[in-house]
């Protein structure tokens with residue numbers, strides 16, 4: 001027969017569960033003195049100040065995490081993207097750049113859209129462009145006072161950037177930005193699976 005669980009134990013279990021599941025995501029590791037959290041889950045469930053979208057230059061939606069963000073956020077995000085394309089971004093958003101929109105139904109204030117590089121073997125500026133995605137997105141967060149920001153693993157899906165090569169680029173860009181800026185106070189790197197998070201952690 002199972003042992004009865006006393007109330008102290010029940011509350012310890014509940015609080016442990018809460019910390020492992022903060023912001024709707026499973027926490028896998030905490031780095032950079034608590035300012036970088038490696039998590040697993042669906043980034044559209046993140047509750048905080050901003051989510052970063054791995055978009056394309058057209059900014060009008062797509063597959064992968066881009067499709068998931070537009071589906072979960074609803075039409076307000078696409079409406080903001082269309083306004084940008086009609087005004088300041090007539091030629092689209094270049095790789096390595098970032099721009100913010102509203103977040104529709106998501107549990108964040110802003111979506112920061114960035115365009116990662118397509119992987120062409122690594123000698124076509126891919127690492128610099130990938131680092132620039134993280135840095136440009138973080139610069140928007142800092143300038144808008146967005147304190148908790150979640151990133152997906154930019155370029156590592158449809159755009160084909162090898163996960164183990166993207167990991168140190170993402171980590172260094174985030175570390176360098178945070179060392180110079182108090183905002184955002186906390187960055188989440190959200191992987192879609194435990195296996196993807198394992199690759200990231202092993203590659204550091």
Ligand code: AR6
Pocket residue numbers: 041042043044054055056061062063064065066067068116152153154155156157158159160161190191192196
């Ligand atoms: N939550 C967290 N991570 C996710 C989710 C999710 N809901 N869905 C996918 N991922 P990708 P890219 C992971 O392809 O490589 C789109 O069509 C996924 O496992 O979304 O930058 C755009 O419109 C992968 O690790 O983005 C562009 O055309 C990571 O997110 C193009 O894809 C990025 O995969 C951009 O390609």
